[in-house]
Amino acid sequence: MKSALETLSPTRVKMTVEVPFEELKPSLDAAIKHIGEHIQVPGFRKGKVPARIIEQRVGRAAVLEEAVNNALPTFYGQALEENEVRPLGQPEITDLQVPATDGEDFVFTAEVDKRPEIELPDFSDIELTVDEAKVEDEAVEQRLTDLRARFGTLKGVDRAVQDGDFVSIDLSAEIDGDEIDSVTGVSYEVGSKNMLEGLDEALVGMTADETKNFTAPLAGGDQEGRDASCTVTVTAVKERELPELDDEFAQLASEFDTLDELKADLTAKAEIDAKFAQGVAARDQLLEAILDKVEVPIPESIVDAEVHSHLEGEGRLEDDEHRAEVGESTRKGLKTQLVLDAIAEREEVQVEQQELIEFLVMSSQQYGMDPNQFAQSLDQEGQIPAMVAEVARRKALATVLEKVSVKDTAGNVIDLNEAVPGTEGDEDEVASDADDAQAEKADA
Template sequence: MKSAVETLNPTRVRLTVEVPFEELKDSLDAAYKKINQQVTVKGFRKGKIPARVIDQRFGRGAVLEEAVNDALPKFYTEAVNEAEVNPLGQPEVDITELKDGELLAFTAEVDVRPTIEIPDYSGIEVEVDAIEVTDEDVEKSVEQLRERFASTNPVERAAAEGDVVTIDLQAKVDGEVLPDGVADGVSYTIGSGELLDGIDAAVTGLEAGGEATFTSELKGGSAAGKEAEVTVKVTAVAARELPELDDEFAQMASEFDTLDELKADSRKRLENMKQFDQATQAQERVLEKFLEIAEIPVPEKLLEDEINTRKHNLEHHQLGQMGLTLEKYLEFQGKTVEEFEAETKEQAVKGIKTQFLLDELVSQEKLNVDQEELTEHLMRRAASSGMSPDQFAQAVVQGGQVPMLVGEVARGKALAVVVEAAKVVDTNGNEVDLSDEDEEQATETVEAVTGEAEVAEDK
């Protein structure tokens, strides 16, 4: 077999391949065997029809077509390996010559990973928010904890802001009660904003047994996004009582003996959360700078596939679970279709470039992923998917996705290398040391950019 490679542009090549006919022998034998099992010729047992009879009855062309289709993937793979290119996706194959007994020639155009030169990232500088926890932040945190320990007591009066009411709901659209538009015994805190728009005003001032009707746009269910006439009946009113903020509350709500100790712990937890957010912000901004200083061409077909994948995931997974259409989602977001298309393309381009750049850095720095790192990542992914680690691991292995997980971890390690080399200062002018940050956090940052789709390499 002879092959040659022609670079069409930085992300696409054309392979030209010539195969001596004798190298098709195995595929020709397989083609005759396959046709033998599929056809019947009078006077011959099934599977025992001579090749010359098959040629006469069904045409040599049918045999050649079957043989070529069987052989092409093998010859294409050999040509790819010989040319030392990294193909992305499936090739566009064109058979240019097929001479029976002499020669098979074909071309294969395919997108390839571009050659990327890693820029000097040691000079990257970014600014992040300073870690500041105010007394107000601490008080708000303690107050949220206090809310969780609130008790309710039935009252015989009109419902007011902050009260917990038990209500029955009935929703009608165009005068018809919706199949999923009836709910009884719903507990609702007035002012929480957790149910329908307009319900707070409707129930405020009603006593047990009171009823009101209002219109509201439904947020979910069979008529999501439609205007509905909602009837609400209050069956009970209860006042919420918050516990006193004292040492007794601290002992009830935590492992601490005093309120001061509880507040100190709240401050520490808030600082840790802000530190995590600061590290994520640093990683995102360093990655932005890294992408800015690198030249990364993006294959058109790969970009088209990535855009379609992102749209599909949004429409059929995320929005589908919420009972929303893309049109209604865009309406809620206040975006036009054109703005959505542009935003999706921008995100797809960034995701592809991030994968290319970090994968190249992984290769350049010879970054490896050990079993412990892979297991830790698998555990986190399992938790986020709602599956047990064993179930998730089984699904990953069966789906052949172990290399994908390894790639995710490796990219996180590559980003951590860049972040460690960068200069990060906070808004107060203090330099931030991120050398001890968890590489798994960097992996999460990369995942948020690259999305669910992986750049597939096919040979």
């Protein structure tokens, strides 16, 4: 096999591939054998039909079609390797010339987008500035309030709804007189703003058994974004009573015996979170700085295909303004991947199995799936290599982050080794520790 490479642009090439008949013949023989196993010819046992008879029976075109379909990926892959092309997306196969008679060459051309050549500069001169890792008293108090809320109790009240109350509601939405959706007996925290736009404003001031109408854009479904006529009925109003802040609460909500110990622990966790926030801010700033320093040609056909798929899924193919927004974010996302991949190669980043496992566990939690089922699903879909690449990109960025200057707004040099993953959700851990603490005290 021989191939010729033509560069169409920095991100697209065309390969003309010529395969001698001798190299295609094993695929022809395999096609004839496969077809022969599935046809019956009088006078011959299945699988024992001569090649000449098979070609007469099904036609040479059918044999060639199966042979070419099976052989094409192999020859295409060899051409990629021979020309050191790293493809992006699927190729466009054209000018297919199959051998009409024995001895003729098999010829085809393949156009494909490829990874562009990226020149990476020295990033060590980048300087980053992040906020100071200060822990305000208000932040600790908020953690304490959140923890109290977890141990609070709901009590029915006979008054108008206020912000922060919990209400039981019936809710329905319709467009042009047609009901789109409805729910009954839903519990909702007023002020959380996690349902329909305008619902919280409508609820404030209502009383039990009162009904009110309001208009809101739908947040999901086939009618997402369209204004709907909504009707809400309050069936019950409750307020949350918080436990007193004392040593008894500390013992209930944590492993600590005193409120002072609990506050000290929450303060320490807030300090860790503040340092973690510095690390996140530094990482985000660094990525933007890297993208500003590196020029990357972007394959527009890849972008166009991604944008079309995105808009088609949303049913917004005719929304030119949204198309521009999606196009911009898609280009930036693709550029980010290409640059980080290039850094990973330059830094010879390797992904250890344990690192991949930790990433899969973290990702599975985001999807609310069992880690093993999540990993099996990815494996079945052939997505494990993409996960490995994502871990490599994260490590590549971290490698650069170790080489740049990071200071806070006060001019202090930041040690990013201290910016470890913080305690997001630590209030949950504190609360779950309460059971262990109570059990230990019971055993004592």
